[in-house]
Amino acid sequence: MSSSYDKFQKRRLISSYFSVVLSVFLVLFLLGILGLFVINSKNLADDFKEEIAMTVFFDNDTNDTIIKAFDSELQTAPFVKSFVYVTKDEAAKQHTDIIGEDFMTFLGTNPLQNSFDIHLKADYIVNDSIAKIETRLRKNEAISDIVYDKQLVNLVNDNIKKVSFWILIISGFLAFIAVLLINSSMRLSIYSNRFIIKTMQMVGATKSFIRKPFIWRSVKLGMIGAGLAILALIATLYYVNLTYPNLNILAEEALTAAVLVGVLVVGIIITWLSTFFATQRFLNLRTDDLY
Known part of the structure; x- marks a missing residue:
């Protein structure tokens, strides 16, 4: 017991x-x-911030020398984390893969432009810094447009x-x-x-x-x-x-x-x-x- x-x-x-x-x-x-x-x-x-891309478009008549010079500038820029050069042909292929059909067959020409997809460092993804970077890049006369999601940048910074x-x-x-x-x-x-x-x-x-x-x-x-x-x-x-x-x-x-x-x-x-x-x-x- x-x-x-x-x-x-x-x-x-x-x-x-x-x-x-x-x-x-x-x-x-x-x-x-x-x-x-x-x-x-x-x-x-x-x-998450560094996933936001800034796309820089170049005029179609921009020669390779200017493209290479811009590439070299990005390599030494303190605000750049990574970048990739996308030719108009590569961009057309990406669009075709996304929409599922070749849009150039009925347009007869490729309306897209050569571009750089730039991922900035997180510290520079604030409104003031991005605006300064955009102003600096636009001084290059070969650049036709710069596109990024401004609303997303605002949302990210506020929500963080x-x-x-x-x-x-x-x-x-x-x-x-x-x-x-x-x-x-x-x-x-x-x-x-x-x-x-x-x-x-x-x-x-x-x-x-x-x-x-x-x-x-x-x-x-x-x-x-x-x-x-x-x-x-x-x-x-x-x-x-x-x-x-x-x-x-x-x-x-x-x-x-x-x-x-x-x-x-x-x-x-x-x-x-x-x-x-x-x-x-x-x-x-x-x-x-x-x-």
Whole structure:
């Protein structure tokens, strides 16, 4: 009979430890994901901005010397991330592929122009900077027109500011929820040992002596949960980096390392504080209140 009861107690204890580790792991993993998203939000925004292309069209009578000179100018321009030269024939082929039929068969001629598709660096994709770049390029008399989505530029810049603000608000809220969830798990774990705590107190053990093993056990569980969360975060980082290399998500090595270390520190601190206050609460209760 005693053996069956001991096995039951052991299973309940293991189940309690597992639930604590699982809750710490899930909360810290989500908190770590949010932290990584915050530090990489600029990279995400920059990657989206740099997808906006500025197309520069040249007159049909522009000779190759002028085209090559413009190509050389773009190679040294500080605002250019990348560019590609598209001939009128290549542009016609692209249009044919898109619309599904050769429009030149009934037009009899190719009305398109040679052009450069330019992708600007993210720092220059603001209204003032783009306007200055456009003014600078239009000084070239061979350029017939410059086209880019001005409305999209405005929307991107306005929405990035709004999204950044709400990310900070949501981050603070989720961090608060994370603390509450881990604290609740630790309190439930201590609650199941409330009679042991009171028994130790009644035989003369000091409060610090009683708290020590519970705090140390909780910190170890917190470290295990945090360690699992860190491994999951590292795996997630490498998966995202392999799937979306353009995001360059591993560029901020120092900040990424700080987030991972922060996950471990948060796991230790929250479990330590939660256990300290939980044990203190039961130490201060009268025996009758334990029921």
